Amino acid sequence: MKLVFAGTPEVAVPALDALLASGRHEVAAVVTRPDAPAGRGRRLVASPVAQRAEEEGIEILRPAHPRDEDFLARLREIAPDCCPVVAYGALLPQKALDIPAHGWVNLHFSLLPAWRGAAPVQHAVMAGDEVTGASTFQIERGLDSGPVYGVVTEEIRPTDTSGDLLTRLAFAGAGLLSATMDGIEDGTLKAVPQPADGITLAPKIEVEDARVDFAAPALRVDRVVRGCTPAPGAWTLFRGERLKLIQAAPVADRTDLAPGELAVGKNNVYAGTGSHAVELLWVQPQGKKPMKAADWARGVRIAAGERLGA
Numbered sequence: 001m002k003l004v005f006a007g008t009p010e011v012a013v014p015a016l017d018a019l020l021a022s023g024r025h026e027v028a029a030v031v032t033r034p035d036a037p038a039g040r041g042r043r044l045v046a047s048p049v050a051q052r053a054e055e056e057g058i059e060i061l062r063p064a065h066p067r068d069e070d071f072l073a074r075l076r077e078i079a080p081d082c083c084p085v086v087a088y089g090a091l092l093p094q095k096a097l098d099i100p101a102h103g104w105v106n107l108h109f110s111l112l113p114a115w116r117g118a119a120p121v122q123h124a125v126m127a128g129d130e131v132t133g134a135s136t137f138q139i140e141r142g143l144d145s146g147p148v149y150g151v152v153t154e155e156i157r158p159t160d161t162s163g164d165l166l167t168r169l170a171f172a173g174a175g176l177l178s179a180t181m182d183g184i185e186d187g188t189l190k191a192v193p194q195p196a197d198g199i200t201l202a203p204k205i206e207v208e209d210a211r212v213d214f215a216a217p218a219l220r221v222d223r224v225v226r227g228c229t230p231a232p233g234a235w236t237l238f239r240g241e242r243l244k245l246i247q248a249a250p251v252a253d254r255t256d257l258a259p260g261e262l263a264v265g266k267n268n269v270y271a272g273t274g275s276h277a278v279e280l281l282w283v284q285p286q287g288k289k290p291m292k293a294a295d296w297a298r299g300v301r302i303a304a305g306e307r308l309g310a
Helices: 010-022 048-056 069-078 120-125 160-188 218-227 293-300
Strands: 004-005 027-031 036-038 043-045 059-061 083-088 104-108 132-138 149-154 236-237 241-251 261-263 269-271 279-285
Touching: 004 010, 004 069, 004 269, 010 027, 010 048, 010 083, 010 160, 043 104, 048 059, 059 069, 083 160, 104 160, 120 132, 120 149, 120 160, 120 218, 132 160, 218 236, 218 241, 218 279, 261 279, 261 293, 269 293
Parallel strands: 004 027, 004 083, 027 059, 083 104
Antiparallel strands: 036 043, 104 132, 132 149, 236 241, 241 279, 261 269, 269 279
């Protein structure tokens, strides 16, 4: 089939690579978000998908919005058979959905209908799910509600951050998306409507959602830290300034600390929760680079009884 691939961040690149490597389909163009400012100089930088397409000499379409008439006209000229999508980042209007003969097929990082929305991996980790996966489905007007072509499953490991899990899903999902294109082309794959039961929503994780509540049990604190790493980053307050929590681990045999209360050993930093303590392993003070929590604690000279979150 002739394909137009839509995607923006690094997590979409493995799927583009899989389609390019398949040898069965032609990636005629990619659709991606416009160049965005990045780094200290805030200079405009092309998306990871655009950079990969440029390396391959593939036409790049960067509409400010996919409803733009110039973009729709060019898409009609290309006349793709199907448009595979991975984390494109903009809502597609019906005019765009109607152009390819086989529609737009999205790779979504959950087992639909679970975790429909922008942050399925973060929500799966924060909810304590043991298994997740990726799904390919036909895009329609509803939020991730279209019929499903196929799924792959992935175990969520006890120490997984959302970044760890998303990396594995990006590669497993790349194979699924390529196989889905093959099945659509040869007519062996038919999309099946999602069940009405089991729908959960995964809205974008806002900065305030990533604030750690040390009155919650240690298990919840651990899940929030892992689910919000690397983005948007779990955080708390210490002496009135924001402290990012990059890695922590529950310590079941320590229950002597009040929620948020800090205790410092020679090479360990503990914080109390609503149940047992967690050990802080890596933190990032405001305006500084990530560091081991023990190094941070030595630098700030934590006094007895000081707490996080105040």
